[in-house]
Structures are given as C-alpha cells and as structure tokens.
Amino acid sequence: MRFEDKVVMVTGAARGQGRSHALRFAAEGADVIACDWDRSRPIDTAPYPLPEPAELEQTAELVRHAGRRALACPADVRDLEALTAVVAQGMDEFGRIDVLVANAAICTFSPVVDMSAQMWAETIDINLTGVFNACRATVPHIIAGGRGGRVIATASMAGRAGWENIGHYAAAKWGMIGLIKSLALEVAPYRITANIICPSSVNTTMMNNDASYRLFRPDLAAPTREDALPAFASVNVIPVPYVEPDDISDGVLFLASDDAWTITGATLSIAAGVNARNI
Amino acid sequence: MSVAPSSAASTSRRRFEGKVALITGAGRGQGRAHATRLASEGANLILCDIGDARPTSTPYDLSAASDLKTTASRARDLGARAITRAADVRSREQLDAVVADGIAEFGQIDVLLANAGIASISPIAEMSDVMWQEMIDINLGGVFKTMRAVVGHMVERGYGRIVATSSIVGRQGSPNIGHYVAAKWGVIGLVKSLAIEVAEHGVTVNALAPTSVDTLMIQNDAFWELFLPDKDEILHEEVVEAYRALNPIPEPWVAPADVSAAAAFLASDEARYITGEVVPVALGWNARNAS
Numbered sequence: 001m002r003f004e005d006k007v008v009m010v011t012g013a014a015r016g017q018g019r020s021h022a023l024r025f026a027a028e029g030a031d032v033i034a035c036d037w038d039r040s041r042p043i044d045t046a047p048y049p050l051p052e053p054a055e056l057e058q059t060a061e062l063v064r065h066a067g068r069r070a071l072a073c074p075a076d077v078r079d080l081e082a083l084t085a086v087v088a089q090g091m092d093e094f095g096r097i098d099v100l101v102a103n104a105a106i107c108t109f110s111p112v113v114d115m116s117a118q119m120w121a122e123t124i125d126i127n128l129t130g131v132f133n134a135c136r137a138t139v140p141h142i143i144a145g146g147r148g149g150r151v152i153a154t155a156s157m158a159g160r161a162g163w164e165n166i167g168h169y170a171a172a173k174w175g176m177i178g179l180i181k182s183l184a185l186e187v188a189p190y191r192i193t194a195n196i197i198c199p200s201s202v203n204t205t206m207m208n209n210d211a212s213y214r215l216f217r218p219d220l221a222a223p224t225r226e227d228a229l230p231a232f233a234s235v236n237v238i239p240v241p242y243v244e245p246d247d248i249s250d251g252v253l254f255l256a257s258d259d260a261w262t263i264t265g266a267t268l269s270i271a272a273g274v275n276a277r278n279i
Numbered sequence: 280m281s282v283a284p285s286s287a288a289s290t291s292r293r294r295f296e297g298k299v300a301l302i303t304g305a306g307r308g309q310g311r312a313h314a315t316r317l318a319s320e321g322a323n324l325i326l327c328d329i330g331d332a333r334p335t336s337t338p339y340d341l342s343a344a345s346d347l348k349t350t351a352s353r354a355r356d357l358g359a360r361a362i363t364r365a366a367d368v369r370s371r372e373q374l375d376a377v378v379a380d381g382i383a384e385f386g387q388i389d390v391l392l393a394n395a396g397i398a399s400i401s402p403i404a405e406m407s408d409v410m411w412q413e414m415i416d417i418n419l420g421g422v423f424k425t426m427r428a429v430v431g432h433m434v435e436r437g438y439g440r441i442v443a444t445s446s447i448v449g450r451q452g453s454p455n456i457g458h459y460v461a462a463k464w465g466v467i468g469l470v471k472s473l474a475i476e477v478a479e480h481g482v483t484v485n486a487l488a489p490t491s492v493d494t495l496m497i498q499n500d501a502f503w504e505l506f507l508p509d510k511d512e513i514l515h516e517e518v519v520e521a522y523r524a525l526n527p528i529p530e531p532w533v534a535p536a537d538v539s540a541a542a543a544f545l546a547s548d549e550a551r552y553i554t555g556e557v558v559p560v561a562l563g564w565n566a567r568n569a570s
Contacts, residue, residue, distance in 0.1 A: 148284070181566040181567075182566075184527065184563050184566040185527050185563060185566050185567070188526075188527035188528045188529070188562075188563045188566075189527075189528075189529055191284065191528065193528075193563075237474065237475050237478040237554065237555065238478045238479070238483075238552060238554060239478070239479050240552070243552045247551065247552050250549035250550065251549075251550075251553070254544045254549065258284065258285075258286060259286045259540035259541070259543075259544065260286075260540070260541070260544075261284045261285075261286065261528075261537070262286070262490075262528070262530075262533045262537045262541075262560050262561065262562055263541065263558065263559060263560055263561070264527070264528060264562070264563040264566060265527070265559075265563045265565055265566020265567075266558065266559045266561075266565055266566075266570070267570075268553070268556065268558065269553065269555075269556050270550075270552055270553050271552070271553075271556075272478075272552045272554070273474055273475065273478050273483075273552075273554040273555045275555050275556055276471045276472075276474040276475050276478075276554060276555020276556075277471075277475070277555075279569060279570065
C-alpha cells in the first residue's frame with residue numbers, strides 16, 4: 001500500500017490509461033479525483049469515439065468499489081477555470097492533493113502539409129495546453145500542502161522523435177517534455193517531482209480505431225485490427241504490438257512512490273524498446 | 280544539512296521471490312545496497328567484487344574481501360541465500376567462473392546488476408595512459424564482459440533483466456573526469472544496443488544514471504579538493520554545499536538505497552516493456568539536458 005490516504009488527481013480518467021491509473025492508485029490506498037471531458041466544448045477532429053460521461057462515473061464507481069473515495073469531475077482540460085474548480089472541489093472533499101497524473105490527450109492523423117488549422121489547434125490545446133492547465137490548477141495546492149508531491153505527465157515516443165502524420169501530436173508531446181522539465185526545476189525545492197512517461201502504442205481506443213489501422217496499413221482499403229497488429233509490432237523493438245495500460249500504470253506508480261523521490265525532470269519510456277534507437 | 284527523504288531500504292513487496300540476481304561491485308556502496316534491497320524482496324544472490332589485482336589510478340582504496348562477506352551476511356539476515364566470489368570485471372575467465380558457480384548453486388540467473396566501477400580524477404590534457412585504460416577497462420569493458428558472461432544464459436531461458444550503472448555524466452560532458460564520462464556514455468550505447476539484440480528473447484537491458492551517490496567513491500580527499508580547489512583546509516559543510524549546488528532538489532547526494540530503488544523497479548516484472556532506457560536517479564540534474 002504505497003499510497004495510503006494520498007489523494008491523486010487524474011485527467012483523462014474515464015477509460016484507457018487514465019482509468020487504469022485511477023484504479024491502481026485506489027488499490028494501493030489512494031483517493032481519486034477523476035476528471036475527463038465534459039462535452040462543454042466540442043472536439044471535432046478525433047477519428048474515434050470520445051469518452052462518455054457514464055464512463056467517468058464508472059471509473060469513480062470502480063474506485064469506490066476498491067474501498068477508496070472518488071470524485072467524478074467532468075471538465076475540459078482546455079478550460080483552466082473549469083480545472084481550477086475541479087481542484088477546488090477535490091480540496092473541499094479530500095483536503096489535500098499529492099499527485100497529479102496529467103494523462104488526457106487525443107490523437108488525430110494528417111500529414112502536416114494537409115493539416116487543418118482546427119486539427120492543429122485541438123491537439124495543441126488539449127495535449128499541451130491541457131497539461132499546462134492541469135499543472136497550473138493543481139500544483140499550487142501540492143506546494144501549499146508542504147508535504148512534497150508528484151506530477152506525472154504522459155507524453156509519447158513521438159515526444160522524442162519525429163513521426164509521419166502526427167506532426168501536431170509530436171509537437172505537443174515534445175512541448176510537454178519541455179514544460180515538465182522546467183516545472184521540475186521550479187518545484188524541486190518543495191520536494192515535488194515532475195516526470196514524463198513516454199509510451200509507444202498502448203492498447204486503448206486511441207490505438208484501436210479504423211483511422212489508426214489505416215495509418216499503419218496504407219496498403220489496404222479497409223484494414224482490420226488483425227491487419228494492423230503486425231504493423232504496430234513492427235515499430236517496437238520488443239516484438240509486441242502494444243503495451244497495456246497496466247504497464248503504463250506500473251511506471252506511473254513507481255514515479256509517484258517514495259522510491260522515486262530522487263527522480264525528477266526525467267522521461268521514462270515504457271515503449272517496448274522504441275527508445276533504444278534514440279537518445 | 281537537511282535530512283533527505285529516503286527510498287525504502289526494505290519493502291513489504293516481494294517482487295523477487297524465486298529470482299536470482301548477480302551483482303558486481305557488491306562489496307560496499309551501491310552494490311551492497313542493491314544486494315540488501317533485492318534480498319528484502321526475496322531474491323537469492325551471487326555477489327562479486329574485485330580480488331587482488333587492484334587498479335593503481337584510484338585516489339581511494341577499493342573494497343576489501345571482508346566487505347563482500349559483510350554484504351552477504353546482511354543479505355542472509357534478510358532471508359536470502361547468497362554466494363560470494365572474488366572476480367575482476369576485466370577478466371572474462373573469472374566472470375565466466377562466477378556465472379558457472381552461480382548457476383550450479385541456484386540453477387538460474389534472472390537479474391544482472393552491472394554495478395562495478397571506479398573513479399579517478401585528471402584533466403584530459405594531463406591524463407596518464409594507465410588512468411585512461413583502467414577506467415575504460417573497468418567501467419566500460421567490465422560492463423561488457425559481465426553482460427557477455429550472463430546474457431547467453433538469459434537468452435536461453437527466455438528471461439532476463441540487466442541493469443547497468445551509468446551516470447548523469449553519461450549524458451553530458453564534465454571536466455576532470457573525461458575518461459569516466461567516456462566510459463559512462465559508452466555504457467549507455469552498449470545497453471541500448473544489447474537491448475535491441477535481445478528484445479525478442481524476453482531480456483530487458485537498461486541503465487541507471489545517478490547523480491553523486493554517498494559512497495567512498497566521492498567521499499574522499501581527492502574528490503573534495505576537486506570541488507573546492509582553492510582551499511587549504513576543506514570543511515565537510517563546504518563540501519556538502521558544493522555538492523548540493525549541483526542538484527535542483529536541494530540535496531548534496533542520493534543514498535545508495537535510492538539507486539537500489541530504481542534498480543529494483545527496472546529489474547522487476549513491473550518494467551517488462553521498458554528496455555534500452557536510462558533512468559536518471561539524479562535529483563533533477565537531468566532536467567537541464569535532453570535525457
């Protein structure tokens with residue numbers, strides 16, 4: 001029980017990696033503020049179904065089922081005021097925040113030369129500014145707690161290299177690494193660490209959709225998941241098509257634990273070895 | 280000096296039950312801390328450190344034979360079975376014998392912590408060939424030879440966790456230790472390359488990049504003078520402050536157990552899809568570079 005009575009704020013908590021993080025923290029004793037998109041402002045460019053409000057509520061139910069307290073807080077990470085209100089609600093309810101997991105993101109596909117301004121803006125606003133907003137809303141409370149704390153943001157292997165058809169996503173993820181390294185330096189005196197996890201493909205809706213299958217199998221008109229899996233695997237060094245959300249949670253919980261108090265401003269690649277070909 | 284938070288020296292988790300780890304440089308310092316951390320989580324241990332053929336260029340005494348016995352005794356107190364061997368990481372024959380003895384004793388090796396290393400000081404322009412060569416032979420060649428002795432066994436079994444100790448100066452330049460920096464960059468290149476070669480065989484290969492660690496390697500007169508070159512008399516408090524100035528998290532150094540905590544994570548099944556990676560245990564030093 002590494003997180004007995006700690007409070008963790010997770011964005012993008014309705015499903016996928018975010019839900020996995022919420023449940024793993026709960027299983028080790030933490031209470032959870034679970035935040036995900038509230039539909040107040042559209043997201044038009046994502047080529048896959050976005051999370052339903054009921055899914056966020058279900059994450060909270062699962063945390064409660066594990067014996068911990070949970071708040072389901074719908075909010076758009078593009079809206080700093082909304083996130084500030086979520087954090088205030090969390091403070092009212094739980095009295096403290098120890099860990100921020102900035103996980104919310106979208107992934108869309110287009111060559112840069114064809115990319116719509118809207119596609120660029122939605123990705124930068126959600127994947128980069130959304131992380132800034134989550135930090136901006138949460139970290140002051142972690143500092144004020146005076147007990148140290150943890151910020152863990154999810155970037156991508158596309159935050160360490162260029163990648164065709166996701167230039168906007170890569171730009172946001174590189175940007176996030178610069179943001180979190182800078183934050184790490186600023187909050188180091190408060191014993192707050194800020195780190196970045198860089199996954200390769202993760203077995204979630206963001207990967208399991210037709211647009212993603214078409215991207216990985218441009219040779220086929222209507223590729224299925226089975227068609228795409230070998231292509232996903234070909235990117236990785238360990239011959240698996242993807243890592244599981246639980247593998248990412250293992251890294252998140254390690255970075256959030258007392259064992260990692262010395263580690264900050266770092267990127268941790270949970271990427272089936274894609275990073276071995278890079279710095 | 281403030282009291283740093285600490286990584287758990289032991290833990291209720293038992294991630295290494297039924298696992299066997301080989302640790303080089305296990306006589307003291309980080310190697311000893313790795314041994315006790317893994318022992319506290321259920322591992323059995325093959326512990327080695329240097330024998331009689333001592334390098335001549337280090338400004339401090341290397342681990343003594345009695346140190347290795349003490350490490351083993353502490354691991355046994357935590358419930359581990361442990362064997363000890365004197366072995367020089369510059370010797371393939373000696374390392375092959377350690378691996379053979381370990382497999383004979385325990386039947387398997389699951390984890391290799393390639394930790395053995397030395398430090399010495401000189402500007403490159405004044406560095407002796409001996410100082411360069413001992414450094415490259417031990418801190419880089421020694422990691423290669425240890426990996427080489429173990430990795431075939433791991434590939435055969437379809438399982439292995441290799442964690443090599445590099446340094447935060449394996450990610451950047453640093454004056455007066457250019458040979459050490461070169462060896463530690465080399466370790467990262469070696470780790471990343473082996474990671475690719477053995478990825479399909481269930482073996483992961485990663486590196487640690489610590490900042491200053493509170494061991495005799497840095498707590499000696501030569502290193503203290505390096506930090507305060509113009510002082511006739513060096514006070515311990517001044518050294519602490521000079522080391523502290525290197526790290527964004529305001530601590531002068533990390534404890535050996537803090538490095539062990541990261542080693543244990545990488546060596547565990549929690550890190551099954553992490554390979555070819557470098558984990559900085561560096562109090563945020565790395566936030567100022569690309570690593």
